Amino acid sequence: SMANKLELLLARNLESLEKADVRRVSFMIPNAESGSDNQFSLPSVFTFRETAAFKEDHLYRDIEPEVSHHLEMLRLTKNFSVSCLGAHLSPTGQIYLYKATPKSSALAQDKKANKSSRIFARAVSFVSDFSAGTFERLLIESFNAIDSIKTAVPVGDNHLFLNIASDSCAVIDPVDVEQVVGAILKRHGERASRIGLAEIEAKVVCRLADDSHPISLRLVASNPTGFVQVLNTYVEAADGSGQKRVFKSIGGTKANLACSGDSSWEDLEVTTPYPLTRPFDAQRKAAAKSSDTLYCYDLPALFEAAVENQWATSPGVGSQPLMVMFTTELVVRKKSGGPWTMQDYMNGKLELVEMQRKAGKNDVGMVAWLMTLKTVEYPMGRQVVLIANDITHKAGSFGTREDVVFKMASVFARERRVPRLYIAANSGARIGLAEGVKKVFKVAFKDVSNPESGIDFLYVNKADYEHLGVNQKYVIGEPTTVNGEDVFKLTDIIGAEPDLGVENLKGSGLIAGETSSAYEDIFTLTVVLGRTVGI
Numbered sequence: 001s002m003a004n005k006l007e008l009l010l011a012r013n014l015e016s017l018e019k020a021d022v023r024r025v026s027f028m029i030p031n032a033e034s035g036s037d038n039q040f041s042l043p044s045v046f047t048f049r050e051t052a053a054f055k056e057d058h059l060y061r062d063i064e065p066e067v068s069h070h071l072e073m074l075r076l077t078k079n080f081s082v083s084c085l086g087a088h089l090s091p092t093g094q095i096y097l098y099k100a101t102p103k104s105s106a107l108a109q110d111k112k113a114n115k116s117s118r119i120f121a122r123a124v125s126f127v128s129d130f131s132a133g134t135f136e137r138l139l140i141e142s143f144n145a146i147d148s149i150k151t152a153v154p155v156g157d158n159h160l161f162l163n164i165a166s167d168s169c170a171v172i173d174p175v176d177v178e179q180v181v182g183a184i185l186k187r188h189g190e191r192a193s194r195i196g197l198a199e200i201e202a203k204v205v206c207r208l209a210d211d212s213h214p215i216s217l218r219l220v221a222s223n224p225t226g227f228v229q230v231l232n233t234y235v236e237a238a239d240g241s242g243q244k245r246v247f248k249s250i251g252g253t254k255a256n257l258a259c260s261g262d263s264s265w266e267d268l269e270v271t272t273p274y275p276l277t278r279p280f281d282a283q284r285k286a287a288a289k290s291s292d293t294l295y296c297y298d299l300p301a302l303f304e305a306a307v308e309n310q311w312a313t314s315p316g317v318g319s320q321p322l323m324v325m326f327t328t329e330l331v332v333r334k335k336s337g338g339p340w341t342m343q344d345y346m347n348g349k350l351e352l353v354e355m356q357r358k359a360g361k362n363d364v365g366m367v368a369w370l371m372t373l374k375t376v377e378y379p380m381g382r383q384v385v386l387i388a389n390d391i392t393h394k395a396g397s398f399g400t401r402e403d404v405v406f407k408m409a410s411v412f413a414r415e416r417r418v419p420r421l422y423i424a425a426n427s428g429a430r431i432g433l434a435e436g437v438k439k440v441f442k443v444a445f446k447d448v449s450n451p452e453s454g455i456d457f458l459y460v461n462k463a464d465y466e467h468l469g470v471n472q473k474y475v476i477g478e479p480t481t482v483n484g485e486d487v488f489k490l491t492d493i494i495g496a497e498p499d500l501g502v503e504n505l506k507g508s509g510l511i512a513g514e515t516s517s518a519y520e521d522i523f524t525l526t527v528v529l530g531r532t533v534g535i
Contacts, residue, residue, distance in 0.1 A: 078273035113276035155196030228305035291530030297359035342400035365393030368409035385413035397430035399499030403507030428533030434495030
């Protein structure tokens with residue numbers, strides 16, 4: 001083959017290449033005209049690197065040298081085995097398609113990941129300046145390229161990377177870039193879903209003024225709910241040490257202010273390999289599987305989309321504001337810092353604070369937000385408190401800490417006389433398991449030869465009772481014997497973990513009383529998603 005011939009040529013000249021400190025050799029070989037609609041066929045490109053003893057780097061086959069670093073190919077190869085499906089599939093841009101199969105080493109680290117192959121599409125376009133037309137043209141050509149190939153790769157989990165490489169950095173605000181890209185992606189969202197694109201990533205370089213430094217933006221769009229597109233905007237910046245380039249969320253962007261994005265790329269190095277499973281995929285799948293519902297941190301994006309839809313379907317009411325929703329999370333914390341319990345609430349040691357924090361940082365199965373919605377009826381903004389169960393946290397069950405978050409968020413709404421919305425997806429009051437006891441208890445059957453006859457009692461051996469009962473007071477038992485062995489029959493299980501038993505019912509009474517008060521004082525609305533259990 002041509003690659004082998006070129007490899008032999010370089011092998012005969014290795015000493016000269018080393019003396020000249022040559023690190024890469026690229027060959028561009030003209031192809032015979034194919035007789036197709038193209039008048040001229042594109043050349044074949046072969047790349048040989050010094051780090052591989054000048055063997056061909058198959059990853060960069062048919063990628064021109066000046067294009068290769070714009071495609072960020074090394075982000076693919078750590079977790080996936082990559083094979084080319086086609087190149088130069090666009091009349092104006094350089095588009096490359098790859099079949100990516102998860103490596104066994106990556107699957108060993110992420111055992112629940114999707115093992116199927118997926119498509120990674122990489123596209124770069126060299127333009128004089130960024131514009132909406134440039135971006136949309138490259139996006140459509142990329143879609144056409146993906147549509148044009150006949151492959152056995154299943155639809156789903158596919159990824160598209162678009163790099164608008166301009167000769168000069170346009171003077172444009174990152175918020176304006178986000179608005180333009182978001183509008184274009186929304187317009188083509190249905191087609192993106194049809195070809196199985198789970199994520200669209202765009203890189204754009206701009207500057208705030210003629211004399212300012214260039215800003216490398218990274219916009220990442222996805223549709224995790226299946227109902228509305230979410231767009232997160234990052235800037236490539238130095239980390240705290242100044243040694244690494246990382247992604248940083250841009251404050252003041254739409255997703256940042258609306259809490260409609262997950263900020264999952266925050267603080268990741270710009271060279272971070274693509275994972276087999278995207279952040280929060282596990283939570284989203286768990287929510288769908290457990291009660292056919294949504295992950296709670298995806299809910300604000302639905303409200304944002306609903307308000308935007310209201311403006312779009314209400315002609316003659318004026319122009320839609322750039323931002324239709326502002327959101328802050330309502331977080332319960334101890335005034336003196338540290339972990340908190342319901343007893344701290346009873347003692348008045350807790351406070352409810354508004355803060356911007358990343359999605360998924362909750363350690364309680366109840367989440368609340370203060371949302372300002374700029375609706376057609378209230379274009380200047382109307383505040384609403386949204387409370388939601390996190391179905392992925394202990395099956396969405398209510399423990400005393402969940403009850404406290406609900407209570408304090410509801411009181412917050414009543415004090416400000418704003419509507420309180422509750423998105424319910426839960427399994428009722430928590431019936432917990434003492435994990436420490438669960439690992440060591442044994443069962444005494446009424447008839448060992450016939451377990452179906454029933455259980456006589458639960459017990460632990462003498463050593464475990466010394467640890468759990470005498471020293472820790474996690475269990476209470478009575479001495480007895482089983483098969484001649486001295487053991488302790490369990491009569492009470494207290495456990496080390498909080499919120500295991502009837503104390504959760506006290507919390508249920510707390511929020512039932514609060515809901516009754518809220519019903520009298522303010523507008524309340526409960527929307528049940530999938531399943532709810534309780535009072």
